[in-house]
Amino acid sequence: MYPILPERPSDAAQIDTLLDLTFGSDRTRKTVYRLRENVAHVKALAFVVRDEDGVVLGSIRYWPVAIGEQAAPAIMLGPVTVHPDYQGQGIGRALIRHSLYTATRLGHGLCILVGDKPYYEPFGFVGAADRGLEMPGWVERERFQVMELAAGALQGVSGMVGKPVKTSRKKAAA
Numbered sequence: 752m753y754p755i756l757p758e759r760p761s762d763a764a765q766i767d768t769l770l771d772l773t774f775g776s777d778r779t780r781k782t783v784y785r786l787r788e789n790v791a792h793v794k795a796l797a798f799v800v801r802d803e804d805g806v807v808l809g810s811i812r813y814w815p816v817a818i819g820e821q822a823a824p825a826i827m828l829g830p831v832t833v834h835p836d837y838q839g840q841g842i843g844r845a846l847i848r849h850s851l852y853t854a855t856r857l858g859h860g861l862c863i864l865v866g867d868k869p870y871y872e873p874f875g876f877v878g879a880a881d882r883g884l885e886m887p888g889w890v891e892r893e894r895f896q897v898m899e900l901a902a903g904a905l906q907g908v909s910g911m912v913g914k915p916v917k918t919s920r921k922k923a924a925a
């Protein structure tokens with residue numbers, strides 16, 4: 752099994768190429784990308800798998816978000832991607848498990864995502880719309896999911912997912 756390693760700045764170009772390959776070059780038209788625009792991903796939760804030559808075979812990143820009028824902080828899982836030639840070997844699951852474990856250890860309480868329900872359900876994700884969360888733009892209801900990383904973190908949290916508060920303030924002041 753390949754080790755899960757922290758992403759390095761020099762991995763960025765390879766990750767973009769991999770994302771274009773697995774999601775298509777029109778991937779940035781998706782609703783989740785509106786939440787990522789002009790917001791940096793969470794560096795401590797960016798991991799890759801590389802082969803012996805340093806070629807990136809898999810990647811996972813998270814973005815910070817805020818939920819509802821109370822701007823409850825959360826992280827948004829994705830994108831996660833594995834090179835087609837290396838899929839089905841457990842790399843995706845290992846990237847997700849390792850990063851969710853790290854996120855929990857770092858004190859993140861809530862994680863959301865838009866993705867295939869059958870793939871994410873075993874990690875503990877549940878329907879987010881059923882729990883009163885909304886996405887800004889159209890997403891298939893069952894693909895929008897949430898997981899508590901800290902027990903009770905969803906209590907009192909509902910409403911629209913948006914960009915993190917700090918970024919919005921900076922933009923407003925600019």
Ligand SMILES: CC(C)(COP(=O)(O)OP(=O)(O)OC[C@H]1O[C@@H](n2cnc3c(N)ncnc32)[C@H](O)[C@@H]1OP(=O)(O)O)[C@@H](O)C(=O)NCCC(=O)NCCS
Pocket residue numbers: 773774831832833834837838839840841842843844845865866867869870
């Ligand atoms: C989805 C993805 C990250 C999974 O990575 P991976 O390394 O191939 O996955 P793993 O080897 O850890 O897990 C493989 C298992 O997940 C299942 N699986 C893979 N993609 C799935 C999906 N979209 N929905 C449901 N199950 C899926 C496989 O059938 C396999 O099941 P099995 O173990 O019972 O045989 C990878 O296939 C990928 O990059 N796909 C294209 C990009 C993408 O769709 N990413 C986001 C998914 S919402």
